[in-house]
Amino acid sequence: MQMEPQPFDRVLSSMCTEPHPVAREAAERFLATNPGDPGTYRTVSALEDDAIAILGEIAGLEEPAGYVASGGTEANVQAVRIARERADDRRPNVVIPDSGHFSFHKASDVLGVELRVVPTDDRHRADVAAVRAAVDEETALVVGVAGSTEYGRVDPIVVLSEIAADAGAMCHVDAAWGGFVLPFTDYEWHFDHAAIDSMTIDPHKMGQAAVPAGGLLVRSSDLLDELAVDTPYLESTDQATLTGTRSGAGVASAVAAMDELWPDGYRGQYVRSQNNAEWLAGALEQRGYAVVEPTLPLVAADIPQSTFDALRAEGWRLSRAATGEVRIVCMPHVTREMLASFVDDLDRLESRSSAPTAGDD
Amino acid sequence: MQMEPQPFDRVLSSMCTEPHPVAREAAERFLATNPGDPGTYRTVSALEDDAIAILGEIAGLEEPAGYVASGGTEANVQAVRIARERADDRRPNVVIPDSGHFSFHKASDVLGVELRVVPTDDRHRADVAAVRAAVDEETALVVGVAGSTEYGRVDPIVVLSEIAADAGAMCHVDAAWGGFVLPFTDYEWHFDHAAIDSMTIDPHKMGQAAVPAGGLLVRSSDLLDELAVDTPYLESTDQATLTGTRSGAGVASAVAAMDELWPDGYRGQYVRSQNNAEWLAGALEQRGYAVVEPTLPLVAADIPQSTFDALRAEGWRLSRAATGEVRIVCMPHVTREMLASFVDDLDRLESRSSAPTAGDD
Structure with missing residues (x-):
């Protein structure tokens, strides 16, 4: 059996995580x-x-x-x-x-x-x-x-x-x-x-x-x-x-x-996850997306379907709320670097879709 | 967390086993x-x-x-x-x-x-x-x-x-x-x-x-x-x-x-388990216990409650059928040596209960 499990480095949709x-x-x-x-x-x-x-x-x-x-x-x-x-x-x-x-x-x-x-x-x-x-x-x-x-x-x-x-x-x-x-x-x-x-x-x-x-x-x-x-x-x-x-x-x-x-390790993780969620919410708001305020470490944002699909094609594991917002769950494996890389990909894909190149017409 | 899992060397009751x-x-x-x-x-x-x-x-x-x-x-x-x-x-x-x-x-x-x-x-x-x-x-x-x-x-x-x-x-x-x-x-x-x-x-x-x-x-x-x-x-x-x-x-x-x-390893295990079950059934019958014939690798035998309790006190993990027989499931971890050791303990405990020593009265 040669298969390997998925890495966690692009998993933003799961409420499970890498075990401690x-x-x-x-x-x-x-x-x-x-x-x-x-x-x-x-x-x-x-x-x-x-x-x-x-x-x-x-x-x-x-x-x-x-x-x-x-x-x-x-x-x-x-x-x-x-x-x-x-x-x-x-x-x-x-x-x-x-x-x-x-x-x-x-x-x-x-x-x-x-x-x-x-x-x-x-x-x-x-x-x-x-x-x-x-x-x-x-x-x-x-x-x-x-x-x-x-x-x-x-x-x-x-x-x-x-x-x-x-x-x-x-x-x-x-x-x-x-x-x-x-x-x-x-x-x-x-x-x-x-x-x-x-x-x-x-x-x-x-x-x-x-x-x-x-x-x-x-x-x-x-x-x-x-x-x-x-x-x-x-x-x-x-x-x-x-x-x-x-x-x-x-x-x-x-x-x-x-x-x-319990309790100190969980407290530290909560602080890191909550800070990450607020950082991501801020970054998405800056870019003009409607964001549901992360009162706990979970960010929901209104990202267009075409961008959502393009992000998934890049390997980002994402899912949607019933009303359509993309959910990003700031689990322990979700680091600031990972979120920054996600935002970079988002910028790149959005600029591509909103600014078609000469060959696209 | 210092606890260790139970060893399998006296587990005769379980339908689970040590994973391959x-x-x-x-x-x-x-x-x-x-x-x-x-x-x-x-x-x-x-x-x-x-x-x-x-x-x-x-x-x-x-x-x-x-x-x-x-x-x-x-x-x-x-x-x-x-x-x-x-x-x-x-x-x-x-x-x-x-x-x-x-x-x-x-x-x-x-x-x-x-x-x-x-x-x-x-x-x-x-x-x-x-x-x-x-x-x-x-x-x-x-x-x-x-x-x-x-x-x-x-x-x-x-x-x-x-x-x-x-x-x-x-x-x-x-x-x-x-x-x-x-x-x-x-x-x-x-x-x-x-x-x-x-x-x-x-x-x-x-x-x-x-x-x-x-x-x-x-x-x-x-x-x-x-x-x-x-x-x-x-x-x-x-x-x-x-x-x-x-x-x-x-x-x-x-x-x-x-x-x-599948299939050869399972076939080999079936043969070993079935042979073990038949060996144990024979050993128990020789000793006068009523045994349900093991048509698959599982032996049920009528062992008195006092002996059952004494065997459990020795660490044997045993359970009973609804009608009272002791069930011994010949799982892959159950070896011939284990069963021989079980029968030795059974002999020892039975002789003790049927032949009380001088100090027992």
């Missing part, structure tokens, strides 16, 4: 383990407890409970599943801003719950009045996003949790990407800030762990019981995860990364 | 990739096509379609999900022998389908008459097991597929563990033997890939469309997997293992 060296080392060491079979693979199962303890500390959860999932999709699906199981109704609904990740659509499809997608306001945050209007007696869950996929925005989590409580619904926060940068901001987003019940927070995104290491946290461990199925022929007796066999590499690598980087 | 060296190398090389985002992580996405091509060759599928899942649980859940989507009924049912893996109970819970569990016969295979009696107009799927978790038995797949076809239902084969040994037996189990629609076949079990590398195969790629959700903000446009971000390490390692071992 200690995370890579731990992943390689624990490659042949399965936390899905904790009686047999005991060390990695103990490590998972450590992972949840640190995640709880990051997310303001005094008695942390949860598990290391395959990623944010699994964690979001499981949060919806918990709410469905807790609901009295046969056809519960989930209220979510249109900035919610597509995994909630997958959850709706898989779990047979109704998804009520409400608009965001002009700052790309959940429109509180629209959420309030959408919630009813059959609402099982209100979802808030803390670091949205498209614009890196944080919903008014405290207000959303109050709306949920008033309706007798649960409240879930999707901080899959944001969870490892929000601790260094003034946002109110976590268990100690608001009466939320569950959270997605992925070590393999800004947490610099190796894929697959997502995180599901719940306020109380009895919420996990809603997910448990019996497990004959394992040494343990039940299993709350959506998948069965799981990656010990992901678990070990999450612990290694968080041990190494 | 080429599989480990590939997993480490592709650690920082995400086949869930194929537009960005292109090499690993191409490797996934290779993985499905080889899996198709192993499973008698001329135009292979499917994907590398997190494991057998995800693949089984997705097979049930396809059948649910294809069903006309609001409350479809799935007919499955009681030898079916617990992941089908998880699928039933998650997906809201009725599970009709039917007995197995005295050879631990699906009771065909019971399956026929359980199937009705609302049956969406008939499941057969090709290498059961408890006894390594293979259901009469051809007959099950005919029952399914007569009922207008789909047919799924769970060959998660068996798929990499069955090609070297006379069993009829795959797409070219029977009119089955989908199959679970996991490279990270007998295929010697690194976790997580399960496999879902479908007879026709349009079955995957039943699973697809739109994926804004990725470079690609839809996603048929249950999880979102996925492990490139698992995918690369599956390709490396299969490139290296």
Whole structure:
């Protein structure tokens, strides 16, 4: 097998990144383990407890409970599943801003719950009045996003949790990407800030762990019981995860990364990433592009389709928001040099398209 | 992080194993990739096509379609999900022998389908008459097991597929563990033997890939469309997997293992494992234990609870079938020496419990 993985030097679209060296080392060491079979693979199962303890500390959860999932999709699906199981109704609904990740659509499809997608306001945050209007007696869950996929925005989590409580619904926060940068901001987003019940927070995104290491946290461990199925022929007796066999590499690598980087390493990375995002936003604005202000390290800018295509042809890995803006996620592997090189390519390609040469007519 | 993973030298309970060296190398090389985002992580996405091509060759599928899942649980859940989507009924049912893996109970819970569990016969295979009696107009799927978790038995797949076809239902084969040994037996189990629609076949079990590398195969790629959700903000446009971000390490390692071992390496391993299972079954029978004949490399034997507990206290990783037999899975890491050492410990512990010393009264 002669193929090599893609380099990261032009990847601007991904919310994953190169794992931190200690995370890579731990992943390689624990490659042949399965936390899905904790009686047999005991060390990695103990490590998972450590992972949840640190995640709880990051997310303001005094008695942390949860598990290391395959990623944010699994964690979001499981949060919806918990709410469905807790609901009295046969056809519960989930209220979510249109900035919610597509995994909630997958959850709706898989779990047979109704998804009520409400608009965001002009700052790309959940429109509180629209959420309030959408919630009813059959609402099982209100979802808030803390670091949205498209614009890196944080919903008014405290207000959303109050709306949920008033309706007798649960409240879930999707901080899959944001969870490892929000601790260094003034946002109110976590268990100690608001009466939320569950959270997605992925070590393999800004947490610099190796894929697959997502995180599901719940306020109380009895919420996990809603997910448990019996497990004959394992040494343990039940299993709350959506998948069965799981990656010990992901678990070990999450612990290694968080041990190494929480909190100072993550703070430093947040500052570097945020500075990069603001530098890029400034550079794009100077050139006349409409830019969505990067309140977290994610820049969205209105770049014409022809330029977008030309940049991709140059090897830049880019993707678009639903409304068309190019998203540039300032992950740890995205350096200032990389962004400067991107802007240089943008200038070159734009000048070419706006100033055709003599041979072009 | 000073912890070390468990050694494999006393693991007899797991259906996972130490990855082959080429599989480990590939997993480490592709650690920082995400086949869930194929537009960005292109090499690993191409490797996934290779993985499905080889899996198709192993499973008698001329135009292979499917994907590398997190494991057998995800693949089984997705097979049930396809059948649910294809069903006309609001409350479809799935007919499955009681030898079916617990992941089908998880699928039933998650997906809201009725599970009709039917007995197995005295050879631990699906009771065909019971399956026929359980199937009705609302049956969406008939499941057969090709290498059961408890006894390594293979259901009469051809007959099950005919029952399914007569009922207008789909047919799924769970060959998660068996798929990499069955090609070297006379069993009829795959797409070219029977009119089955989908199959679970996991490279990270007998295929010697690194976790997580399960496999879902479908007879026709349009079955995957039943699973697809739109994926804004990725470079690609839809996603048929249950999880979102996925492990490139698992995918690369599956390709490396299969490139290296299919078919001769797997054949050699099957012969070694099967010989080991037969040796162990003989040794246990000689000692008076009731043993379920290992028709595939898995031995189940009736060992008293006190001895079972004593063996676990000695560090042997063991688990039980639902009816109480100890299961010993002859995975590639399970050598003849290991089994001899296990039998020595068994002898020592049994003689101690049956012949108490003077100090014991």
